Amino acid sequence: MIFDVITIFPDFFSGILEQGMLKRARLSGHADIRLHDLRDSTDDRHRTVDDRPFGGGPGMVFKPEPVFRAVESLKAEAAGSDFPVILLSPQGRLLNHSVAQELSQQARLVLICGRYEGVDERVATHLATDEISIGDYVLSGGELAAAVVMEAVTRLLPGALGNEASVDQESFASFDFESGGGRHGLLDFPQYTRPPEFGGLKVPEILLSGNHEEIRLWRHRQALAKTWRRRPDLLAKSRLSREDQVLLEEIQRAEMEPATQKV
Numbered sequence: 001m002i003f004d005v006i007t008i009f010p011d012f013f014s015g016i017l018e019q020g021m022l023k024r025a026r027l028s029g030h031a032d033i034r035l036h037d038l039r040d041s042t043d044d045r046h047r048t049v050d051d052r053p054f055g056g057g058p059g060m061v062f063k064p065e066p067v068f069r070a071v072e073s074l075k076a077e078a079a080g081s082d083f084p085v086i087l088l089s090p091q092g093r094l095l096n097h098s099v100a101q102e103l104s105q106q107a108r109l110v111l112i113c114g115r116y117e118g119v120d121e122r123v124a125t126h127l128a129t130d131e132i133s134i135g136d137y138v139l140s141g142g143e144l145a146a147a148v149v150m151e152a153v154t155r156l157l158p159g160a161l162g163n164e165a166s167v168d169q170e171s172f173a174s175f176d177f178e179s180g181g182g183r184h185g186l187l188d189f190p191q192y193t194r195p196p197e198f199g200g201l202k203v204p205e206i207l208l209s210g211n212h213e214e215i216r217l218w219r220h221r222q223a224l225a226k227t228w229r230r231r232p233d234l235l236a237k238s239r240l241s242r243e244d245q246v247l248l249e250e251i252q253r254a255e256m257e258p259a260t261q262k263v
């Protein structure tokens with residue numbers, strides 16, 4: 001997958017590209033991350049990318065010309081093949097697992113990192129095909145957001161992690177209900193490793209039992225319970241099986257009853 005990142009801070013990305021999963025994905029050829037300095041698409045001596053907002057107000061706004069020029073030169077180079085052009089901004093649709101999955105189906109993505117007080121709206125309305133936010137807070141630029149999108153999308157590319165099972169197992173992985181999948185959009189169950197006892201804190205007995213079916217059920221119950229306590233909004237959205245509903249009622253009853261042990 002090709003990511004074209006349009007930014008005024010290309011050096012910002014050196015850390016994340018040279019370490020961990022994104023580095024491996026680049027080396028194995030799963031991800032090709034191309035950084036484009038927006039200032040290279042300016043045509044004045046000062047390489048100006050921003051200007052004062054019409055109508056007044058504080059701060060500076062990205063001018064449309066360099067951004068249009070940067071994207072158009074990518075399109076010209078790609079000769080006819082079409083790809084999404086994504087503007088990272090707090091006004092975009094919220095990134096979540098299903099948006100990341102949707103983006104991972106593409107062969108190429110252009111990511112425009114905004115800066116300062118904003119980007120001329122004509123970029124959003126007449127150049128970008130999509131606008132994405134990574135959360136309801138304001139960053140001073142889209143670079144961190146572009147990094148988050150690349151990380152979330154790349155790890156979904158087949159073979160990029162080198163361990164396919166972990167994508168399916170983790171929080172928000174959506175199992176196919178039609179084929180009888182179990183968890184859907186739940187938080188992860190708790191994980192433990194050695195030692196079995198640390199400073200008096202014990203690993204739940206069941207995980208040491210070797211009983212795979214019991215362990216599977218315990219994990220499922222833990223995932224449901226944690227999701228219900230911390231992210232009831234996720235539960236409201238997910239299609240719980242009848243079995244899950246019964247399990248959830250049990251969890252809720254246990255929670256209401258102070259004398260019983262909590263899951």
Ligand code: ADE
Nearest residue numbers: 088089090133134139145
């Ligand atoms: N740029 C500034 N804030 C942002 C956010 N929350 N998501 C995406 N891009 C941004």
